[in-house]
Amino acid sequence: GNESRVQAVYQITNREPLPPKAPKKLEDLWATDVFTLSKMQEYLPKSIFKSLKNTIQSGEQLDSSVADVVAVAMKDWAISKGALYYAHVFYPLTNATAEKHDGFISVQSDGSVISEFSGKVLVQGEPDGSSFPNGGIRSTFEARGYTAWDVTSPAFIMETDNGSTLCIPTVFVSWTGEALDKKTPLLRSNAAMNKAATKVLKLLGNTNVAPVNSSCGAEQEYFLIDANFANSRPDLLLAGRTLFGKPSAKGQQFDDHYFGAIPERVQVYMQDVEERLYRLGIPAKTRHNEVAPGQFEIAPFFEAANVATDHQQLLMTVLRNTAKKHGLVCLFHEKPFAGINGSGKHVNWSVGNPTQGNLLDPGDTPHSNAQFLVFCGAVIRGVHKYGTLLRAVVATASNDHRLGANEAPPAIISVYLGSQLEDVFEQIRQGEVKGSKCKGVMNIGVDTLPVLAKDPGDRNRTSPFAFTGNRFEFRAVGSGQSVAGPLVAMNTILADSLNWMADKLESELAAGTELNSAIHKILKEVMDEHGAVVFNGNGYSKEWHQMAVEERGLANLRTAADALPVLQQEHIEELFNKMGVLSPVELASRFETYSxxxxxxxxxxxxxxxxxxxxxxxxxxxxxxxxxxxxxxxxxxxxxxxxxxxxxxxxxxxxxxxxxxxxxxxxxxxxxxxxxxxxxxxxxxxxxxxxxxxxxxxxxxxxxxxxxxxxxxxxxxxxxxx
Ligand code: ADP
Ligand code: MG
The missing domain is CATH 1.20.120.1560 (Four Helix Bundle (Hemerythrin (Met), subunit A))
Structure with a gap:
């Protein structure tokens, strides 16, 4: 009968609410659980700090004598925060976060104990990771892989009810050097993009070019339901979604949940989550109700892609663990309930550096606008050439319920530019730029490229890949996914396109073509060859689905079963191999694992x-x-x-x-x-x-x-x- 349901309702109705925490000052919370640069400075001798800072900024290997000193400082800090254990945290191919805990404890010959942490164990660990999926890279008899500290992502303290642990973000690789995780390819893709972007920036006449990094701001959607209910549904417990369930008489048709007042219990939960995030140095910024009843969103401020990716994983862990404390269950499944909206994760992405700024931000001068158009054109080319790859990196069994279900972007990958930018690229295609449509701003004369307005204003919610003023927003990513895969794909296709542009620019300039004409010529070629991917209309419409496939030749890979085999295609293997992001063996292992x-x-x-x-x-x-x-x-x-x-x-x-x-x-x-x-x-x-x-x-x-x-x-x- 329905005893468990009656019990659940009784429990929830009579539940003693967790009191809201007294709000604390941001300064008192911010990054208190992170071994930040300023804490390193406080704990480390000057010369060591300088050397470590260099390593962090250049991403080079840490000197072992430096590592020893850093380890002791890190340990002292961690112990002062109540940690007895440390863990190398790594990111296997499962979308999860993995960690192996070790104590600082060291037993002496006389039976006494001391706490110990050497540079060697800080820098490198050897978890027995033999049961992680590796797609055939390691056979179990040589099942050892090792973790290595990623100095570009700071160490932090993870506090749970069972005590505190010093967590060290790491890459996870096999002894033969193959990437077994999601972080290694991300770092490589960023390096490839940096190299290509730097080449282009120099050709565009910039003399001072700082390293280019990718950025990511991810909007996370999730559902919250009471644990009493979730625990009596085997489907929610084991599959994360309801396999049965008749839609209730009321769903989301009144739009009364979206941006409505956040229920008090949820608000107390969110504040608890945010306090933990702030302590971990994660810049939580927006929170609101989403469209479906019981659905919410949290979006931190964007950060460097590598750090943002680690923080995204941490954010999911914090959301999940904190929910438990509040008697709730946090669902990241892309479609936990039929008949109402599912959850996605919009991945906002851009590239930039301290010298030229955000390269996907239209600038104030014709020069920076030209630069912007070059990078934007490179993205357009990449998305057209490798649209099926972008589809493949969001292909999971659970995301299949969402893509193409008229609430989330379609499975057809196209680019939305907004009317102003589309107009500019259309003019480029036609061979002559007369000016920018928006507010009549234009700048003709020596320069044939227009000044673009900062905020193009228009938005299109139906596009899987949308330009949103100063970044692209990849909206097809699933709510439960790691953002690493999508970021790797975006960085890699951009690197490929920028290399192509650099070659073209180089030969045009060598042939004596003036810079702006050369840019114009190359962008025209991009539009001629790849303009078919630009689509500003309604991505949900039947007409588009037909036109995209029949007239524009875009792929409509409806299911993950259709999309994952893309990872085996030759041109994808070539792309990753050429960019030094994934070797053929590593790519094959990904296909095997994901299928x-x-x-x-x-x-x-x-x-x-x-x-x-x-x-x-x-x-x-x-x-x-x-x-x-x-x-x-x-x-x-x-x-x-x-x-x-x-x-x-x-x-x-x-x-x-x-x-x-x-x-x-x-x-x-x-x-x-x-x-x-x-x-x-x-x-x-x-x-x-x-x-x-x-x-x-x-x-x-x-x-x-x-x-x-x-x-x-x-x-x-x-x-x-x-
Ligand atoms: P919306 O719901 O309108 O898409 P949100 O404010 O919820 O916008 O989320 C936008 C996300 O994009 C935030 O995480 C924000 O920090 C991020 N973002 C802004 N600029 C950049 C950028 N240059 N690179 C990457 N992410 C960015
Ligand atoms: Mg968004």
């Missing part, structure tokens, strides 16, 4: 569908049928006529559901596949539709069966009771 994840997650869901239908829904249905039939028989004995329509309906729905469950079980026992591609297609085209059909009957039954017999917390309860 395995796709396969496993659908199989887990299918098994859950079967077991929940059999052990929860079927019993509820038969109990109800027995109740109904007893009633009808009783009434008949009394000579009363009773309508049998509802019993017939429940009986037939139950039978159809069980027939489909048998079909699904049988289909799932098929294990004979020649390749992961074939297996994925089978899951996408056969298993998923069968799961959906079972659901149809289950949800119909939910609308028929007595509520006090229904075993699972309903959408209404989960989304509206807090």
């Amino acid at each position: 395995e994840q796709y396969i496993k997650s659908i199989e887990v869901e299918a098994k859950l569908v079967i077991s929940m239908a059999k052990t929860s829904i079927y019993p509820a249905a038969t109990r109800y049928l027995s109740e109904l039939s007893n009633t009808i028989l009783g009434l008949k004995e009394l000579g009363l006529d009773f309508d049998t329509e509802s019993i017939e309906k429940v009986a037939s729905l139950t039978k159809s559901m069980m027939d489909l469950v048998s079909k699904l079980s049988l289909a799932l026992s098929q294990h004979d596949f020649d390749s992961p591609e074939e297996h994925m297609q089978y899951l996408a085209k056969t298993i998923r539709p069968l799961m959906d059909s079972v659901r149809e009957y289950v949800d119909a039954l939910e609308g028929e069966i007595a509520d006090d017999l229904w075993p699972l917390p309903t959408y209404q309860e989960m989304l509206f009771i807090k």
Whole structure:
């Protein structure tokens, strides 16, 4: 029956709310748990600090004598913060964060103990990472990989109820040098982009060019539901989404949740989260309700891509752990509930340096505008040439529910520029720039490139890849994903395009072409060859889906099963190899790992569908049928006529559901596949539709069966009771 539901509602209604924490001053919180540069300065001798700072800025290998001193200082600081353990934190291919804890404890020969932490263990660790997916790079008999401190991302203290741990962000590589994680390729992609961007900037006449870095600001959407409900739903516990559930009478149709007042319990939770984030040096900036009931968003201020990526992982951990403390469960699944919006993670991305500034920001002078157009053109070329790669890096079983479901960007990758910028690029394509559309600002004369207005103002929510004034926003990223993969793809395709531009510029300039004409010529070529990817209209419309594929030749890879094999294509392998981001072996290991994840997650869901239908829904249905039939028989004995329509309906729905469950079980026992591609297609085209059909009957039954017999917390309860 519905005892667990009644219990849950009772628990929630009578719950003692956690008191809100007294707000603290930002200065008192900010980065108190981070071993920041200023703390290093305080704890380290001058010369050591200088040497470490250099290493951080150049990203070079740390000198071992320096490392020893840094380790002792770091340990002293960590111990002063109450830490007894340290951990090398790394980012395996699972989207998760992994850590192995070791104590500072060292036992002496006389049995006494001291705390110890050497440069060697700070710089390098050796977790037994043999059970992380590595896509065949390491066979288990040589299952050792090692972690190495990434000095560009600061160490921090992670406080949990079980004590504090000094956490050291690291890369995770095999002894033969292959990247086993998501951080290593990110660092490499950034280096490749820096190299190419520097070349271009110099050709554009800049003499002083500081290293170019990519930046990332990620907007994280998530759902919060009470733990009492989540714990009585096997699907939420094991798959992170509801596999059954009839949409409640009220959903998001009134738009009353979006940007509405944040429920008090959630607000107390958010403040708790933000306090932890500030202590970790994560610049949480905006918070609000999202479109769906029970859905929220948090967006920190942008940071260097590498640090932002580590912080993104940490942010998800903090959101999840803090929820537990507040009796809530935080869901990062891309589609936890049918019928209402799912969750995404908009990845805002740009590139820049201290000398030239944000290179995707239209500037105040014709020179900086020209520079901006070059970088923007490079992005356009990259997205067109490698659009399917951008699709592949957001391809997961869970994100399939979102992409193309008319609430999130379509699976077709196009670029939105806004009307002003589109107009400028269109003029470039036509061969003559007359001026900029916006506010009539223009600057003709010596320079043929227009001055662009800072804020083009218009927004388009339906585009997967949108220019938003001074950055691009990649909106197809899933809420549960690491942002590393998307950033690696964006940096790498940009590096490739900038290299191409540098070569072109170089030969034009060598042939005596004047700089602005050369730029114009190259941008015209970009638009001629790649302008098809620019689309400012409604990305949800049927017309676009048809036009994109038939007229513009863009790919529409609907499922992850269609998109992941892109990682095996030759031109993708060549791209990553040439840019020094992923070797063919490393890329192959990614395909293998991600397709395995796709396969496993659908199989887990299918098994859950079967077991929940059999052990929860079927019993509820038969109990109800027995109740109904007893009633009808009783009434008949009394000579009363009773309508049998509802019993017939429940009986037939139950039978159809069980027939489909048998079909699904049988289909799932098929294990004979020649390749992961074939297996994925089978899951996408056969298993998923069968799961959906079972659901149809289950949800119909939910609308028929007595509520006090229904075993699972309903959408209404989960989304509206807090
Ligand atoms: P919106 O909801 O309108 O898209 P938000 O303010 O929620 O905007 O999020 C925008 C994100 O973009 C923030 O994280 C912000 O810091 C980030 N951002 C702004 N400028 C840049 C930039 N140059 N590079 C990367 N991210 C940026
Ligand atoms: Mg956004």
